[in-house]
Amino acid sequence: MAVPLAWKNLTADKQRLAMSTLGIAFAVLLMLMQLGFRNALVDSQVEIARQLNADLVMVSSAKFQLNRLEPFPRRRLYQALSVNGIVSASPVYMELPGAFWKNPRDRTTHRIRVLGVDPDEPVFLSPEIASQLRSLRRPDSLLVDARCRTHIGRALPGEYTELTRRAVRIAGEFSLGTDFLIDGTAITSENTFFNLFPDYRAADPQLSRVEIGLLRAAPRVALDDLRVTLNRLLPDDVTVLSRDKFIGMERDYWMNESPVGLVFNLGTVVGFIVGVVICSQILFTDLAEKMPQFATLKAIGYENRYLRGVVLRQASLLALFGFVPGVAVSWCLYRAVAGMTGLLMRLGLELAATVFVLTLAMCLVSGWLAVRKVLAADPADVF
Amino acid sequence: MRVPLAWRNIAHERGRAAIGIAGMTFAIVLIFLQLGFYGAIIIGSTQVYDQLAGDLVIVSREYSFIHSPRSFPKARLQQALGARDVLTVRPLYIGATTWRNPATGLKNSVMLIAFDPRRPVFSTPSINAHLTELRHSDTVLVDSDTREKYGPRSAGDTIELAGRRVHIADQYRLGTSFVELAMIVLSDQNFVRVLHGSLDDVAVGVIRLRTGADPAAAARELRSRLPADVEVWTREQFRAHEVRHVLLLTSTGMIFGSGVLVAVIVGMVILYQTISTQIMSKLSEYATLKAIGYTPLEIVRIVLGQALFLSLIAFLPGLGLGLLLYDGVQKSAFLPMVMPAGRIIGVLLLVVAMSIASGLLAYRKVHVANPADLF
Numbered sequence: 001m002a003v004p005l006a007w008k009n010l011t012a013d014k015q016r017l018a019m020s021t022l023g024i025a026f027a028v029l030l031m032l033m034q035l036g037f038r039n040a041l042v043d044s045q046v047e048i049a050r051q052l053n054a055d056l057v058m059v060s061s062a063k064f065q066l067n068r069l070e071p072f073p074r075r076r077l078y079q080a081l082s083v084n085g086i087v088s089a090s091p092v093y094m095e096l097p098g099a100f101w102k103n104p105r106d107r108t109t110h111r112i113r114v115l116g117v118d119p120d121e122p123v124f125l126s127p128e129i130a131s132q133l134r135s136l137r138r139p140d141s142l143l144v145d146a147r148c149r150t151h152i153g154r155a156l157p158g159e160y161t162e163l164t165r166r167a168v169r170i171a172g173e174f175s176l177g178t179d180f181l182i183d184g185t186a187i188t189s190e191n192t193f194f195n196l197f198p199d200y201r202a203a204d205p206q207l208s209r210v211e212i213g214l215l216r217a218a219p220r221v222a223l224d225d226l227r228v229t230l231n232r233l234l235p236d237d238v239t240v241l242s243r244d245k246f247i248g249m250e251r252d253y254w255m256n257e258s259p260v261g262l263v264f265n266l267g268t269v270v271g272f273i274v275g276v277v278i279c280s281q282i283l284f285t286d287l288a289e290k291m292p293q294f295a296t297l298k299a300i301g302y303e304n305r306y307l308r309g310v311v312l313r314q315a316s317l318l319a320l321f322g323f324v325p326g327v328a329v330s331w332c333l334y335r336a337v338a339g340m341t342g343l344l345m346r347l348g349l350e351l352a353a354t355v356f357v358l359t360l361a362m363c364l365v366s367g368w369l370a371v372r373k374v375l376a377a378d379p380a381d382v383f
Numbered sequence: 384m385r386v387p388l389a390w391r392n393i394a395h396e397r398g399r400a401a402i403g404i405a406g407m408t409f410a411i412v413l414i415f416l417q418l419g420f421y422g423a424i425i426i427g428s429t430q431v432y433d434q435l436a437g438d439l440v441i442v443s444r445e446y447s448f449i450h451s452p453r454s455f456p457k458a459r460l461q462q463a464l465g466a467r468d469v470l471t472v473r474p475l476y477i478g479a480t481t482w483r484n485p486a487t488g489l490k491n492s493v494m495l496i497a498f499d500p501r502r503p504v505f506s507t508p509s510i511n512a513h514l515t516e517l518r519h520s521d522t523v524l525v526d527s528d529t530r531e532k533y534g535p536r537s538a539g540d541t542i543e544l545a546g547r548r549v550h551i552a553d554q555y556r557l558g559t560s561f562v563e564l565a566m567i568v569l570s571d572q573n574f575v576r577v578l579h580g581s582l583d584d585v586a587v588g589v590i591r592l593r594t595g596a597d598p599a600a601a602a603r604e605l606r607s608r609l610p611a612d613v614e615v616w617t618r619e620q621f622r623a624h625e626v627r628h629v630l631l632l633t634s635t636g637m638i639f640g641s642g643v644l645v646a647v648i649v650g651m652v653i654l655y656q657t658i659s660t661q662i663m664s665k666l667s668e669y670a671t672l673k674a675i676g677y678t679p680l681e682i683v684r685i686v687l688g689q690a691l692f693l694s695l696i697a698f699l700p701g702l703g704l705g706l707l708l709y710d711g712v713q714k715s716a717f718l719p720m721v722m723p724a725g726r727i728i729g730v731l732l733l734v735v736a737m738s739i740a741s742g743l744l745a746y747r748k749v750h751v752a753n754p755a756d757l758f
Contacts, residue, residue, distance in 0.1 A: 019659075023653070023656050026652050037638050040634075041638070064489070064490045065492060100445070108445070109445045111447065111451045179634065257532060258561065259561055259712075259716035262712070263712070263716065263718070267416065267417070277402060278656065281399075284398075285660055288399070333641075337638070340637055341637045343634050343638070
């Protein structure tokens with residue numbers, strides 16, 4: 001007999017189902033928000049690194065964090081070019097502590113991050129930035145982040161403002177976002193960068209102070225071998241990393257060293273426990289009421305295994321019911337937070353899958369707790 | 384007949400009540416936890432400045448917050464000395480550099496706070512006890528909240544700051560932050576040695592006034608006396624500026640703000656859901672009470688009694704667990720998690736209000752229940 005008992009139990013009382021769905025949905029929302037905040041803070045830190053077009057990345061061996069400047073001499077990039085398999089090496093210059101942006105609206109100044117690149121080289125992966133790089137050939141022009149923090153003042157293309165007391169023209173916008181330390185990012189050409197921050201230019205161009213070197217390899221070259229070769233040949237003041245390692249180092253720092261990981265993981269755990277309790281409560285109430293039915297099933301010969309199956313299926317359905325509206329509401333909240341803060345709130349497949357597994361686990365644990373009562377039911381007692 | 388029905392309703396089915404109470408407890412823990420994080424951000428934003436021994440501060444007009452102070456010319460301090468009520472004006476320098484663990488070679492960033500040890504600016508005893516040692520060259524104090532990964536950081540250890548070997552005289556405690564995981568206090572002379580900066584670029588000028596002087600009036604006088612490249616603030620204005628900056632203009636503040644909002648909403652929904660489930664499970668008993676002649680008022684009293692009992696029983700373990708979590712987070716993440724009395728009262732009021740509201744909502748069901756239908 002194929003009566004979908006779990007389904008019928010769950011949908012028998014529509015009003016209770018709505019309440020139960022609401023409870024689970026809130027637990028889902030809670031976990032998604034906490035993990036979303038955590039990922040947003042971590043992802044936002046590495047977003048600029050993810051946008052760079054490189055097979056291998058060269059940084060000073062003193063560099064330990066993306067936004068802590070540790071420049072190296074440009075000569076190292078020329079040296080890397082001499083290695084077989086490397087087809088191009090582009091410098092990225094970066095300034096942070098000394099880059100002051102004047103808000104074009106209220107004339108206040110704010111610290112931003114400025115990147116200097118060669119506008120003729122494919123430095124960025126983002127088509128939005130890549131397609132506008134050529135406009136930077138005109139001196140004193142900038143591309144600015146449209147998702148900068150609102151208080152630093154977004155300047156629109158064509159407008160003029162000041163960067164470190166020099167008049168600059170906004171040539172275009174791109175979409176990047178902010179993080180813990182950075183309220184906004186501007187991209188400019190190498191030449192404009194040197195005019196803004198002369199400290200980075202040396203009389204001998206070989207000694208200009210580069211922050212990040214982007215190395216691109218010929219097709220079908222074994223990148224790991226190439227990296228080992230480069231690290232052997234180049235002096236100790238620089239180190240060559242795979243792109244993943246470069247991004248991973250930054251992620252690890254924020255996830256494991258700073259309090260970010262702990263704080264939001266703790267929030268997620270509390271959300272999970274709240275979910276287990278809500279779900280148990282729903283199932284307990286429901287099963288208590290259906291006790292006569294379950295006892296009858298037992299009396300007519302159904303085994304415990306069957307009854308357990310029904311309850312666990314019911315719990316899984318509940319997880320599914322709560323998950324969908326939970327994700328829907330979270331999606332709206334993600335958009336709102338992203339709009340407010342400029343952080344990257346991504347509701348990706350991986351995160352959704354993680355939270356779905358957590359939700360399912362939450363409901364199954366509660367189902368397991370609740371089913372014991374059913375199994376203990378003695379048909380003779382119930383009537 | 385004086386049967387304590389509200390209590391008996393709970394005590395009757397202990398298992399079910401226990402689950403309900405556990406749910407409410409964790410909802411309360413959730414609210415406390417998020418409020419704790421939010422509070423830690425606020426406390427963390429001012430913990431260094433709170434220890435300044437001064438009545439007014441001078442900062443650059445372009446001052447943003449402690450991690451991006453901008454500097455102003457030291458000459459402004461001399462100019463400020465001319466004001467009537469000003470007793471002393473002392474410079475505070477703020478910077479950041481690289482801390483190298485000489486044992487492992489690992490590098491991390493560290494925040495530097497500097498002043499002239501002959502003219503101390505902090506009222507912290509653990510700093511002021513070492514003023515003589517701070518005058519030695521390449522000697523520093525390290526915040527005791529500095530993370531373990533920085534390596535040796537006790538009195539007598541040697542570390543490298545921006546490639547320069549310095550000696551740790553002792554530890555002090557002001558507290559580190561969400562972003563800066565290490566902090567060092569040193570003399571202005573050593574600060575210049577490490578950063579190759581100039582003593583002419585001051586981050587904060589700390590002003591002490593003569594006893595009895597009115598800080599607000601003195602600040603007004605200084606503002607009119609000093610050029611427009613600096614701001615003069617009272618302690619309260621300075622605090623308010625830092626808190627406002629971190630809450631409204633940093634992502635951390637906004638994230639924890641929305642964290643609190645979500646926790647309160649979810650917490651309230653869970654409280655409501657639990658209380659109404661608990662009351663609904665006794666619907667037939669309530670209907671019986673109606674049938675045997677209880678007035679609506681008496682039933683409301685029982686329903687509300689049950690709701691209040693449940694929430695008060697849940698509140699105490701919620702508070703206890705909350706305090707335990709605060710302690711754990713404080714110890715492992717070095718965030719200043721404290722539980723002010725106002726927060727306890729506020730959350731308690733929220734819980735009581737929510738339980739009354741949920742009780743009343745649930746009572747409507749009881750009210751329309753027809754005893755004849757239920758059996």
